[in-house]
Amino acid sequence: MSIESTTPRLDDLVVGAVVAEASFPLTRDSLVRYAGASGDFNPIHYRDDVAVSVGLPGVLAHGMFTMGLAVQPVVDWAGDPGRIVDYQVRFTRPVLVDPVAGAVVTVVAKVGAIDADAGIARIDLTVSFNEVTVLGKAQVRVRLAAAPLSDA
């Protein structure tokens, strides 16, 4: 069994099929780590007093953090981060991260469409927190081979 045989192939995909699922437990530490890694130090992502002063119910995860982790189950499924050719989301609801309990973000990735000519699969993400979706129109376009390399 070759390594290539574990890489998904366009031919094998079925629209509507779930290709990946994951859940991500977040803590305030996760937010501080993302702030440092990304350079986004907006204090609404780590200070309750600042978050409340601007009318928020509490500290929120960075939208870009939620976007960044939500694509990872698709990367793991595709086997190579370089296969992601396009990724878009709409930020629809916040992820509130409790200082003690944290927050759990869940991701379900389904095949949305297959473009055989372009060699691209569109994977649609359902990204939820507390059982409501937090990202809208979350779509990942993944470049995949039609057949395994060993068949070529």
Add this chain to the structure above:
Amino acid sequence: MSVNPELQGRVFPPVASYLVGREKVREFSRAVFATNPINHDPEAARAAGYADVVAPPTFAVVVQEATLAQLLAEPDAGIDFSRVVHGDQRFSFSRPIVAGDLLTATLTVASVKSLGGHSMVTAESRVVDAAGAHVVTATSTLVVRGDE
């Protein structure tokens, strides 16, 4: 103050180039739970055909950020940062970002629209490598809330 509609179509000067460091890619990868060896291990990345570790898709926002700062600081833009909400985000890649890349981003305001007292500003940051070849376009739609 409202968003200046004449921003639409404006092209900003390129921002200072960004040199993608291997440890920064690893740090960002850990932060977004990217565990693929191609994100962390240069040997695994080379085996997959890359010159060095590959950045997670949304790492492009780190390169884009300076262009958005440029937009928000534009004197006649009329964008009050305290009223800005990030509406949409998209990354369209010609190739992934790899450690060692020297990237330069240039922002164009694709559109300015009014919607029920709010403004929607769509900013496209085109990122090219040292050879001038396109790597990724990062597109953000910012919603600027109107006066209450």
